[in-house]
Amino acid sequence: SAAQSAKVATNFVPTKEDYQKVYNRIAEVIDDADDYDNGSFGPVVVRLAWHASGTYDKATGTGGSNYATMRFQPESLHGANAGLHVAREVLEKIKQEFSWISYGDLWTLAGVAAVQEMAGPKVPWRPGRIDGFESHVPPDGRLPDASQGAPHIRDIFYRMGFDDQEIVALCGAHALGRCHTDRSGYDGPWTFSPTTFTNDFYKLLFDEKWVWKKWNGPKQLEDKKTKSLMMLPTDYVLTQDKSFKKYAKAYADDVDLFFKDFSAAYSKLLELGVPTQQFVASEAWIMQTVDEQNS
């Protein structure tokens, strides 16, 4: 709008209230998904925030959420990012309305709003990411491959700077959403409530009997009872590896512990690759849910 362009021209410095307005628009847009999956863009937006951040390499300081490089080829075409154009397009509407926000801040704020609005924990977040260039695109192969085992999972997440407990906590995001055959080749949801953030991912891992699905697609598991849920090989590893299993069991038994640990690890994930001095605040903010603002 003219008013927003004028703000840019006069060196508009957005406040927490301005970011809350963006958050509120994100919440609306995520819900406006009548003909899409379970009526929510929330899960695919969480996946965008994760893949935009999970390219970080601690050793070289490259990748991560700072430059929002998934806007560019070849990263937009990396196999792991198949389908994420849906999330980028949904959020592009908001970028048009709030032109002052960087793509990295928009995508990560959307990742926070999606988790919070789907009844997940509060996730500390702060702005400061800047838009980068094609030259900042990280190499392909930095995101996890779902067909692999524990050593691969550790390689990938240790490279970002996470430990076993954080890995297991982050993977609980698979309470949300589903696999799409035309994106990853895998098929189906992990839980019966894919648009509500819960610890059901861990509960189902331990409570159901998981068997290999007989089909033409990639190796995945299905629950023996209903055959309507799925687990990736990497998900199942969380019950097989001794160290991972300890945390997965703890999260199955204690939803509050899961929410607390997920919030911390996800907040850390969304800040990967952003130089500390770029952040506008020394401590991350807690954005309000739409419900809180209305009560």
Ligand code: ZEM
């Ligand atoms: Zn996922 N994830 N993920 N993940 N993920 C998929 C979907 C979603 C892995 C993986 O290969 C896949 C984390 C960790 C890991 C979400 C969030 C997070 C899909 C299905 C695959 C194959 C994609 C499709 O077909 O649409 C692997 C191997 C992981 C680690 C070992 C972490 C960490 C996440 C967030 C913190 C979410 C929300 C989805 C659902 C997306 C949707 O569109 O419904």
